[in-house]
Amino acid sequence: MKKIIAVDFYDIIWMHDGLFTLADMDALFAKYAEHGVTGVLWRLSACGNLLYHSKTAERFDRRASASTQLISKKTLAVMEAYDPAEAAVAAGKKFGIAVYFWLTLFDEAGYSSIPDFLSPFCEAHPEYSWRSRDGKSSYYGVLSYTYPEVIEYRLNQIREISAYGGDGLYLCNRSHSRSPPYSPGNAQD
Numbered sequence: 584m585k586k587i588i589a590v591d592f593y594d595i596i597w598m599h600d601g602l603f604t605l606a607d608m609d610a611l612f613a614k615y616a617e618h619g620v621t622g623v624l625w626r627l628s629a630c631g632n633l634l635y636h637s638k639t640a641e642r643f644d645r646r647a648s649a650s651t652q653l654i655s656k657k658t659l660a661v662m663e664a665y666d667p668a669e670a671a672v673a674a675g676k677k678f679g680i681a682v683y684f685w686l687t688l689f690d691e692a693g694y695s696s697i698p699d700f701l702s703p704f705c706e707a708h709p710e711y712s713w714r715s716r717d718g719k720s721s722y723y724g725v726l727s728y729t730y731p732e733v734i735e736y737r738l739n740q741i742r743e744i745s746a747y748g749g750d751g752l753y754l755c756n757r758s759h760s761r762s763p764p765y766s767p768g769n770a771q772d
Contacts, residue, residue, distance in 0.1 A: 585621045585622060586618075586619050586620050586622070587620070587621065587623065587624060587681075587683075588615060588622075588623055588624070589623075589624040589626070590623045590625050590626060590685075591626045592625065592634055592667055593626065593629050593634060593658065595611070596657050596658050597657065597658075599657075602657065602660050602661065602664065603657075605664075605665055608670050608671070609674055609677070611674070612674035612675065612677065612680060613678060615680055616679065616680060620680060621679075622680060622681035622683060623671070623680060623681070623682055623683065624683050624753045625671045625682050625683065625684055625749070626685040627668060627684050627685060627686055627744060628685075628686050628687045628690060628740075629687065629690060630690060630691075630692060630700040630701075630724075631691040631700060631701050631702030631704075632700075632702070633740065634662070634667050635666055635667055635668035635669075635744070636666040636668070637740070637743055638743065639739065639740065640702075640703035641702050641704065641740075643658055643659070643662055668684065668747045668749075669747060671749075672747050672748055675749075675750070681751070682749045682750055683750055683751040683752065684744045684751070684752050684753065685755055686737075686740060686741065686744065686754055686755065687755045687756075688726075688728075688737065688754055688755065689724075689725045689726065689756055689757075690755075690757065691704065691705035691724040691725070691726055692705060692724020692725075700724075701723075702724070704736055705724055705726065708732070711726050711727055711733050712724070712726060713725045713726070713727050714727075
């Protein structure tokens with residue numbers, strides 16, 4: 584029987600005391616192996632940011648706003664120290680654990696209108712977001728795959744991720760993005 588765990592590396596970085604190092608990565612995978620974990624869903628994307636050394640504008644390398652300073656500072660330090668996707672694959676191989684990269688398909692923005700939580704692609708192309716039935720408001724950060732440009736945008740990420748040599752890809756429909764009544768410019772009193 585397979586035993587798979589979902590790993591949100593953003594949360595691990597945020598909750599970890601100090602910088603999450605490569606030694607910490609080894610210890611994490613050693614603990615998974617000790618508990619019989621055979622695979623991890625390794626989250627690479629959240630709120631419009633990619634947590635691997637992407638060549639796209641969505642790579643997490645933006646400076647923090649006041650409200651995201653702690654997580655951004657820690658995440659930037661990890662991104663400068665090593666490539667999390669590469670490190671996860673290496674640790675997986677070392678401990679015999681399959682690594683399935685987790686990419687969120689409808690998660691180009693966060694729960695707020697803070698610029699750190701909006702992908703550059705979504706910011707540049709608000710017309711590619713889902714629209715409400717009445718067409719009056721957009722689903723902030725939820726891209727519509729009816730547009731060829733959106734499909735190509737996502738396929739570029741999938742191509743990059745595939746090059747890391749993980750064991751597979753988990754395409755998730757979870758989202759931090761807001762629905763129209765809570766979107767910037769559409770907030771209700």
